[in-house]
Amino acid sequence: MALQAAFLFLIGDADETTRTVVSTPSIHLNVVGCKTYAEAEAAAKELAAVGVTAMELCAGFGNEGIARIQRAVGPDVAVGAVKFDFHPGLGFKSGDALFG
Numbered sequence: 001m002a003l004q005a006a007f008l009f010l011i012g013d014a015d016e017t018t019r020t021v022v023s024t025p026s027i028h029l030n031v032v033g034c035k036t037y038a039e040a041e042a043a044a045k046e047l048a049a050v051g052v053t054a055m056e057l058c059a060g061f062g063n064e065g066i067a068r069i070q071r072a073v074g075p076d077v078a079v080g081a082v083k084f085d086f087h088p089g090l091g092f093k094s095g096d097a098l099f100g
Contacts, residue, residue: 009058062096
C-alpha cells in the first residue's frame with residue numbers, strides 16, 4: 001500500500017485549485033498551496049482525515065507554524081519541515097512574522 005503524504009507550502013496567491021497529487025507505486029504525495037497558517041491548518045486537518053500520515057512543510061513555516069500544524073493534526077501524523085528562517089518567497093521573512 002502506498003504511503004499517503006503531503007507537502008504544504010505558503011504562497012500569497014494560492015486558492016482552492018492550488019493542489020495536485022504526485023503518485024508513484026510507493027507514495028501518493030498531496031501538494032497543497034496555502035495563503036496563511038490558518039488555511040494550512042485547515043488543509044492539514046482535511047488531509048489527516050483522509051489518511052495522510054506524513055506531512056512536510058515548506059521553509060516558509062517558522063517554528064510556531066510547524067507547531068500549529070502538528071497540533072492541528074495530532075500525534076499520529078508525522079510533521080517535518082524544510083527549514084530556513086528568512087524565506088525568499090515571503091519577502092525574506094519567516095511565516096511566524098507574517099502569520100504568527
